[in-house]
Each structure stands twice: as C-alpha cells, then as structure tokens.
Amino acid sequence: MAGGGYDYEEGVAMEGGYDPSYVPDPVKSFVVHLYRHIREKNVYEIHQMYETSFHTLSDRMFKDTPWPSVEAVAQYVDNDHVFCLLYREMWYRHLYARLSPTLNQRIDSWDNYCSLFQVVLHGVVNMQLPNQWLWDMVDEFVYQYQSFCQYRAKMKNKTEQEIALLRQHDQAWNVYGVLNFLQALMEKSSIIQILDKEKEGLEQFTATDGYDYTGGSNVLKVLGYFSMVGLLRVHCLLGDYQTGLKCLLPIDITQQGVYTSVIGSHITTIYHYGFANLMLRRYVEAIHEFNKILLYIYKTKQYHQKSPQYEQILKKNEQMYALLTICLSLCPQVKLVDETVNSQLREKYGEKMSRMQRYDDESFALYDELFSYACPKFITPSAPSYEEPLVNYNQDAYRLQLKLFLYEVKQQQQLSVVRTFLKVYSTISLEKLASYMEVDVSTLRTILMTYKHKTHSVVADGKTISNADIDFYIDDDLIHVVESKTPKQYGDYFLRQIVKLEAVIGDMDRVKLE
Amino acid sequence: MGREQSQMSYTVEQLVAVNPYNPDILPDLENYVNEQVSLQTYSLDANLCLLRLYQFEPERMSTQIVAHILIKALMAMPAPDFSLCLFLIPERVQMDEQFKTLIVLSHYLETAKFRQFWDEAAKNRHILEVVPGFEQAIQEYAVHVLSLTYQNVPRSVVAEAINIEGVSLDKFIEQHGWIVEGKGELVSLPRNEFNHPELRKASSANSIPLDRITRIFPLLG
Numbered sequence: 252m253a254g255g256g257y258d259y260e261e262g263v264a265m266e267g268g269y270d271p272s273y274v275p276d277p278v279k280s281f282v283v284h285l286y287r288h289i290r291e292k293n294v295y296e297i298h299q300m301y302e303t304s305f306h307t308l309s310d311r312m313f314k315d316t317p318w319p320s321v322e323a324v325a326q327y328v329d330n331d332h333v334f335c336l337l338y339r340e341m342w343y344r345h346l347y348a349r350l351s352p353t354l355n356q357r358i359d360s361w362d363n364y365c366s367l368f369q370v371v372l373h374g375v376v377n378m379q380l381p382n383q384w385l386w387d388m389v390d391e392f393v394y395q396y397q398s399f400c401q402y403r404a405k406m407k408n409k410t411e412q413e414i415a416l417l418r419q420h421d422q423a424w425n426v427y428g429v430l431n432f433l434q435a436l437m438e439k440s441s442i443i444q445i446l447d448k449e450k451e452g453l454e455q456f457t458a459t460d461g462y463d464y465t466g467g468s469n470v471l472k473v474l475g476y477f478s479m480v481g482l483l484r485v486h487c488l489l490g491d492y493q494t495g496l497k498c499l500l501p502i503d504i505t506q507q508g509v510y511t512s513v514i515g516s517h518i519t520t521i522y523h524y525g526f527a528n529l530m531l532r533r534y535v536e537a538i539h540e541f542n543k544i545l546l547y548i549y550k551t552k553q554y555h556q557k558s559p560q561y562e563q564i565l566k567k568n569e570q571m572y573a574l575l576t577i578c579l580s581l582c583p584q585v586k587l588v589d590e591t592v593n594s595q596l597r598e599k600y601g602e603k604m605s606r607m608q609r610y611d612d613e614s615f616a617l618y619d620e621l622f623s624y625a626c627p628k629f630i631t632p633s634a635p636s637y638e639e640p641l642v643n644y645n646q647d648a649y650r651l652q653l654k655l656f657l658y659e660v661k662q663q664q665q666l667s668v669v670r671t672f673l674k675v676y677s678t679i680s681l682e683k684l685a686s687y688m689e690v691d692v693s694t695l696r697t698i699l700m701t702y703k704h705k706t707h708s709v710v711a712d713g714k715t716i717s718n719a720d721i722d723f724y725i726d727d728d729l730i731h732v733v734e735s736k737t738p739k740q741y742g743d744y745f746l747r748q749i750v751k752l753e754a755v756i757g758d759m760d761r762v763k764l765e
Numbered sequence: 766m767g768r769e770q771s772q773m774s775y776t777v778e779q780l781v782a783v784n785p786y787n788p789d790i791l792p793d794l795e796n797y798v799n800e801q802v803s804l805q806t807y808s809l810d811a812n813l814c815l816l817r818l819y820q821f822e823p824e825r826m827s828t829q830i831v832a833h834i835l836i837k838a839l840m841a842m843p844a845p846d847f848s849l850c851l852f853l854i855p856e857r858v859q860m861d862e863q864f865k866t867l868i869v870l871s872h873y874l875e876t877a878k879f880r881q882f883w884d885e886a887a888k889n890r891h892i893l894e895v896v897p898g899f900e901q902a903i904q905e906y907a908v909h910v911l912s913l914t915y916q917n918v919p920r921s922v923v924a925e926a927i928n929i930e931g932v933s934l935d936k937f938i939e940q941h942g943w944i945v946e947g948k949g950e951l952v953s954l955p956r957n958e959f960n961h962p963e964l965r966k967a968s969s970a971n972s973i974p975l976d977r978i979t980r981i982f983p984l985l986g
Contacts, residue, residue, distance in 0.1 A: 410876070426821050430786040448918050489820065490852035494785075494813060532845055631855075651856045655848060662875050694921060703913040707959065709843055715913070717959065724960040726916040727951060733962040746981060748776035753984045 271320035277308055278319055282338065288327040289337075289378055294462065298381040306559050307530065319347050333376065336367040343393050347398070352678055354416055361423040364392055368432050374437050377468045382461055385470065386513045389477040392432075393484050399424040400575050400630035404645035414637055426632035432483060433478040440475025443501045461509045476502075476509055480516060483523050488630045490652055492527035499524060503539065514551075515560050518567045525574060527626065527763055530656065531707060534582035535718045541575040542637045545592045564765055569599075573625035576600040577618065580607040581663060582706070583670070584720045618660050622653055664706055665698050673732050681728050699725065766950070791818045791825060798830050798837075805898045807837055808917040809846050816853040828838045828861060835867045836893060837876065840902035843909055847871045863892050874903070877910055908941070913959045917951045 284651075288296040309318075319500055321339045328334045343360040346352055352360070367388075370376060403417065403424075422428060437443070448454035461473040479498050486495030502510055504524060511517045521544040528537040548568050555561050574594060579585060585593065603621070607614045629648035635641075665688075672684055685695040706719035722733045777797045780790050794815035801807055812834045819826040831854065838846035851859065851868070858864065866889050873882035882903070886893060893899050907926040911918060924930050929937050938945060944953040958964040 427786055427788065434786060485870065487818045489815060489817070492852065493809070493849050494817070497810075513807050531849075633823050647856065652852065654856070655851055658872075659848070662872065697879075700910045701875070703959070704843055704875070704877060706844070706912050707913055708845075715959065722959070722962065724916055724962065725914055725918070727919070746978070749981050749984065753981075 265275065267636070269316040271317065272323045274319045274323050274327070275312060278324065281305070281308060282324045282327050282334075286331065286334050289334065289380075292379045294379050294381055297379075298383065301381060301384050302559075305341065309349075313345065313349070315349060317350065318342050322543065333370055333374075333378070336363060337659065339363045339368060339389075341389060343395075344387070347395060348389070352398075352403075354413055357395070357402070358420050358423045360395060360417070361399075364432070365396075365428075371471050371474060372435055376470050379463065379469050382473060382509065382513050383515075384751045385473045386516045387476050389433075389474060389481045390515060390519065392429075393481050393488075396424050396426075396429045396485070397488055397628055397630055400632065401645050403635060404631055404647075405641045405643050406635050406641040409641060417635075418637065421634060430482070431482045433485065436471070436475045437480040437482070438475075440471045440478075442472060442475040442479070445472065446501050457508050458706065473509065477516060480510060480523075481519050483527070484519060484627070487527055487627050488648075489632060490629060490648065492530045496527050496531075514555060514558070514564060518548070519562060522567055522571060522574075523627070523762065525571065529574060529578055530652075532659070532705070533718075534578045535584060535587065538575065538578045538584060538587050541571050541578065542588045542592050545571055545575065545595070546589050549591055551596065566689045570625040572596060572599050573621045576604050576607070577625075579620055580604055580618075580667075581660070582720070583608070583667075583720055584718075586720075606668045610667055615657065615660065619653065621658060622656055623649075626652065643745075662701070666702050666705060669698060669702050672719060673723055673730075676730075677729050677732050678734075681725070681730065684730065699723070699730070777809060777811055781811050788822060789816055791815065794818070795827065795830050797834050801837060802833050802896050809838075809841065809844075809849070812837065813849065813853065816850055820853050820855070823855065823858075826930040828858070828863075831858070832863055832867070832892065834898060835864065836896045836899065839867065839871055840896070840899060842874050842903070842906040863889075864891060874906065877926075879907055879928070900928075912954045912957060915954055916956075916960045917946060917953050920945070920950050920952055923952050936964060936978060945962070 285297065285300050285304075288300065288530060314463065315488070318341075321335050321342060325331075325335055329337075340363060343356070343363065345726070346356065347360075408418075442456075445454050445456050449456050449458075453568070456472070456476075461469050461471045462477060481504060482498035483495040486492070486498060499520070502508055502520070504510075504520065510520050521540050525537040525541045525544075528534070528540070545568065548564065552564070552568075555564055558564075572595065575588070575592075576599075579588070579596075588596065600621075603617055606616050626649070629652050631644055631648045635644065668688060672679070672687060681692050681695055685692045686696065688698075692697070702719075707715050707717050709715050723730050724733065725731070775887055777793060778792060784790050794811055795809055797808070798815065801812075815830070816834065819831070834851055835847065838850050841847075854864075856929070859868065870882060870885055870889075873879070873885065886903075904927040911923065911926055915922075918933070923938075927934075927937065938952060941955075943955070944950070946953050954960060956964060
C-alpha cells in the first residue's frame with residue numbers, strides 16, 4: 252500500500268495496517284444506522300451518531316488513518332448517491348483534521364463538494380440534517396479553501412509533478428468557484444426572503460431553529476443561511492471587510508438566531524464581525540459584540556467540555572480577548588465591558604494593555620504581536636506564477652493587512668496622550684496643553700482634529716456618531732472638555748425585570764400547595 | 766442625456782448586486798469608474814467589486830483605473846474608503862510611485878495635517894487634476910473636521926485647512942453662511958452637537974423603541 256508513486260506528495264501516513272477496502276463491523280453498523288436514520292428523518296438520532304459515534308469511532312479506530320473508503324461502504328447503504336457524498340465529506344474532514352492531505356486528496360475533496368452542492372442546488376433533497384452538521388459543511392468548505400490557498404502559495408518546495416497537477420486542475424478551489432457556490436446556496440435557498448417574511452410573521456425559520464416540521468427538507472435553507480456566515484469569513488480572509496459585513500446584513504446579530512444554535516457558527520460569526528469592525532475603525536461596535544460573546548462563552552464553556560469543538564472554542568476565546576485588548580487600547584471605553592469579561596481581560600492582558608497605551612516602540616510591538624496572534628489566516632486568492640524562480644507568497648496577504656493596521660495605530664499615536672490630559676482638565680488653553688505635550692500650537696491643533704476625526708465616524712445615512720469616551724470642543728484658544736456620560740438604560744432594565752417577575756409569579760401560580 | 770446616464774449607472778449597480786463574483790463584468794466596472802470620474806458620481810461598492818476582481822486576476826489590473834478609484838476614495842473622506850481599497854491592493858502594486866503619493870496624501874488627511882496635504886497635492890497636480898471636484902471634496906472634509914472641533918476658530922486656521930485666502934476666503938465664508946466675529950479674525954462655525962455638546966439629545970438615550978415594549982404587551986392585558 253505504502254510507497255511507490257506517492258513520494259512527491261506530502262506524505263499521508265498510509266500505515267501498513269490501513270486497508271481502505273476493509274470495513275470493520277462497528278463501521279458497518281455505523282453507516283447502516285446512520286443511513287436508516289437519515290431516510291427516516293430522525294434528526295435526533297442523526298445528531299447523536301454524527302456528534303458522538305463518529306468521533307468515538309474515529310478516536311478508537313482511525314486515530315491516524317483515514318476511514319474506510321466510500322467504495323467499500325457503499326454496498327451497505329444501497330449505493331445511495333447522496334449518502335456516499337455525505338460520507339465522503341466526513342471522510343475528508345476526518346483526514347484534514349488528523350492527517351495532512353495530499354494535493355490529489357485536496358482536489359478530490361473539492362470535486363466532492365461540487366457534487367454535493369450540485370445535488371443540493373439542483374437535485375431534490377428531502378433529508379433533514381442537524382444544524383451542527385450543516386454548519387460543519389460550510390465551515391469545512393471555507394477552511395479547506397483557506398488551507399488550499401496556503402498550500403498553493405508555498406511554491407518553493409513544489410515538485411514538477413505537483414505543479415503540473417496544479418496547472419491541470421486550475422478550477423479546483425478556484426476563488427470564483429468557492430464564492431459562487433456560497434452565493435448560489437444563499438440565493439437558491441431564498442433565505443433572505445424567508446428572513447424578511449419572518450419579520451412580518453409570515454414564515455417560521457428562527458422559531459424552529461431552521462428545521463422543517465411540515466415534511467420538507469431543511470438542508471438547502473440552512474446551508475443557504477450558513478453560507479452568509481461563510482461569505483463573511485471568506486471576505487475577511489481576502490481583506491474585503493466592507494463586503495463581508497454586507498453579506499451578513501440579513502442576519503440580525505443583536506438577536507438570537509439560527510447562527511446561535513451552533514456554538515461554532517456563533518463564534519465564527521462574531522469573531523469575523525468584530526474583526527471586520529475593528530479594521531473599519533468601528534471600535535465601539537466591535538467592543539460590544541466581543542464583550543457579549545466572551546461573556547456567553549464564559550458562562551457556557553463548561554457545557555462544551557466534551558464537544559469536539561472545545562479546543563477550537565478556547566482558541567477563538569483567547570483570540571477574541573486579544574482583539575478586545577486592541578480595541579480597548581485604541582478606544583478605551585472600558586465601561587462597555589462587563590465586569591466578568593473585564594476581570595478576565597485584566598488577568599490575561601492587563602499588563603500588556605497598560606503598556607499599549609504608551610505608544611512607544613515597545614507598545615507598537617505589542618500591537619503587532621496581538622494582531623498577528625488573533626487575526627484570521629489571510630489568503631492570496633490568485634493563482635501563482637509558475638515561472639522560475641518559484642517564490643513563496645503565503646505570508647503576503649497577512650503582511651499587507653498587518654502593515655495597514657499598524658499604519659492606523661501609528662496615526663493614532665498621540666491620541667492617548669491627549670486623552671490623559673483631557674481627563675484631568677475641564678478647560679485648558681491650547682498654549683498650555685501644547686507646552687505640556689512639547690509641541691507647538693499648530694501641531695496641537697492637528698492632533699486635536701485627528702482626535703476628532705478618528706473618534707467620530709459617519710454612518711450610512713450621513714449621520715456622524717461619536718465613539719469618544721472623552722470629548723471636547725475648542726472656542727478660540729480654549730479647550731472645553733466634555734465627559735460623555737451615557738445615561739444608564741433604565742428602561743431596558745425595568746422591561747427585563749417586569750418579564751422576570753411575571754415568570755416568577757407564573758411559576759408560583761403553578762405550584763399547588765398541599 | 767442626464768437621465769440616460771443615471772439609468773446606466775443603475776444598471777451597473779444592479780450588475781454588481783446580481784454578479785458579485787463574475788469576472789465578465791470587469792470591463793463594465795472599469796467603464797463605470799471612468800464614468801464616476803467624468804460625471805462626479807461615486808459608488809464604493811462597484812469599485813470594491815472591481816478591486817476584488819483585480820485581486821483574483823492581477824494580470825487584468827489597470828493601474829490607471831486603480832489610481833482613479835483611490836483618488837475617488839480620498840474624496841470620500843471622512844469615510845474610511847481609502848483604507849478599504851488599500852486592503853485589497855497587493856503590496857507590490859502599492860509600491861508604484863503614484864500610489865505612494867496617494868498614500869502620503871491620505872496620511873496627511875487622516876492626521877489633519879492640511880498644510881502638508883495641500884503642499885503635496887500642489888506638487889502632484891498631474892495625478893489629481895484628472896478627477897474633477899477633487900479640491901472641493903477635500904475642502905468639504907476639512908470643513909467637517911473643523912466643525913467637529915471648533916465653536917469659534919481663527920480665520921488663519923480655516924485658511925490653512927481649506928487652502929483659500931483673502932477675498933476668496935471671505936466668499937467661501939459667506940457662501941457657507943458662517944459669521945465672522947472679533948475683528949474679523951474669528952470665524953463662528955455652525956452649531957452642532959459636537960462643538961456644542963449641550964445640543965446632544967439626552968432624551969433619545971432614555972426612550973425605549975416600541976418593538977422592545979411589545980415584549981411586555983401580553984403582560985399588560
């Protein structure tokens with residue numbers, strides 16, 4: 252099995268023991284039952300097998316080998332075309348997670364996604380699959396695309412055969428193909444119209460978590476829904492933050508939705524939403540959303556400890572603390588952050604954060620460090636130049652985003668100094684502040700105007716909004732400081748308490764005293 | 766004529782909405798950039814779509830078109846459009862002399878260094894003058910920043926920010942309906958909630974949108 256002909260590919264560990272055509276009994280039983288539950292639309296059982304059995308079997312029998320080939324299991328599932336596509340999708344997912352895929356396998360996996368999505372888009376699919384599984388499909392599709400771009404960009408150590416293969420299969424993981432599949436799923440599912448109609452009470456989608464209890468299939472609808480998150484992610488990987496956020500618009504992230512029904516989807520959505528807002532300088536928006544999700548993860552972490560996604564959850568959690576640190580260093584609105592999140596933040600990044608506000612070379616290095624740790628894995632979407640000399644370009648996209656981000660940090664360099672002074676005065680003359688800051692008055696004027704520009708943004712309808720924690724205005728030569736006090740939102744508080752009280756009274760009414 | 770043009774622009778926007786990832790619309794988008802320049806219109810979405818297609822197929826990129834997009838993006842200040850475009854332009858392309866110049870100009874605007882900006886712009890007139898309305902757009906941005914910052918501002922500061930002096934400045938001030946105070950040396954800028962914080966509505970913060978109150982409607986019955 253091993254050896255011959257494979258030496259030019261990243262060696263997948265084809266151990267002597269692995270025979271792709273051998274199907275152990277537990278696997279036989281697994282596919283037979285899974286196939287039956289899918290035909291019977293038993294979402295609960297499908298979910299159990301998908302979330303638990305698959306991973307248990309993987310851990311027990313396929314720790315470092317692939318699952319049996321689809322050809323070998325097909326006979327146990329009536330050679331069902333769609334089931335085989337689903338099996339193969341899981342087969343590759345397992346391979347990507349545990350081994351390193353060869354170029355041939357990457358291309359085959361792409362072909363499998365094409366067939367699978369074609370069936371969903373054009374065929375008549377009447378399955379009902381768990382949201383977790385449908386999310387994983389979209390998530391994995393985007394992940395494999397990103398992984399392919401990283402792989403392709405490392406041109407230096409490519410062999411002639413690999414390059415020939417890349418050229419021959421130039422449609423595999425092509426950026427147009429990837430984006431158009433996501434777009435097609437979104438459009439064909441009419442998910443945007445469904446969400447619109449739901450607002451008017453004419454349709455149920457969120458209320459049933461996307462499931463169809465009237466005999467229909469949830470597959471296209473929910474894949475279309477998650478594709479919007481997929482598009483946000485791909486656009487962020489490409490540095491196209493504006494377009495990414497636009498793709499997410501149909502989903503109201505101030506509310507719960509189907510995207511919150513799967514923890515991986517919830518985190519991916521908010522991570523990319525927050526990151527895009529950070530890059531667009533909308534720090535307050537980013538802080539709001541990071542704060543909410545970090546609090547949510549803090550409170551619910553323990554329920555996911557056994558989940559296969561647990562490690563991923565923890566990693567994104569740490570990355571989002573790093574991003575929150577960046578946001579708060581550029582826009583110190585700590586009062587927007589919940590006390591629990593804040594104490595976690597101080598524990599993890601408290602010391603770094605105080606150094607980041609100093610704006611010297613060292614603080615600059617910290618921005619670099621945190622950004623590099625927490626940013627998405629940016630990709631270059633275009634095909635490489637196959638001309639000699641072959642060069643690696645897998646870092647290009649990341650370096651560009653990092654450079655532009657640090658450029659922004661540099662432009663805001665003096666703002667925290669201004670902030671420090673504004674905090675201790677109610678009025679101060681330009682001349683006095685200039686001498687404290689060791690600049691001349693006309694330089695100070697530009698710094699103060701920069702402060703205004705960077706802390707105010709013009710939103711869609713032409714309205715200007717302030718992100719400043721501390722503001723000021725200048726009358727002739729005198730700076731007047733304005734501490735912006737956001738009044739407490741008592742209204743919302745009372746509303747929540749009213750609903751709570753009513754629930755408690757309802758509970759008490761139900762209690763029958765003997 | 767005018768109507769025809771606006772109908773055409775409607776079509777390009779539609780094109781972008783329906784085919785956001787279709788390389789075939791690239792020539793239409795390039796023409797549309799030229800149209801935005803000559804008709805003094807602007808569409809960030811269409812331009813980002815074009816930069817995206819260039820990013821996917823760098824060999825089809827036209828530096829001339831990219832330069833026009835970037836100048837248009839500068840004119841959209843205070844919006845962050847210039848950065849949004851740069852995020853999509855490969856670093857080696859940004860090394861081009863004219864792009865370097867535009868990046869420097871953007872830096873001066875972002876940090877409100879207006880005098881340096883106008884000096885640099887004067888030196889690079891050949892790049893900028895192909896896009897009509899450039900100066901006016903930057904002046905508008907300068908006025909925006911000034912009005913966020915000042916209640917009353919020395920005339921010389923205004924002159925420096927918008928690069929206009931003497932009689933022309935008097936005219937500019939008059940056109941904007943600003944009042945000159947003191948001995949003609951202090952310009953009083955229009956009141957807004959940023960230079961007159963007392964105008965900030967406190968009421969809006971304490972009101973509750975109707976859709977939230979509807980949650981308790983069932984309990985009120």
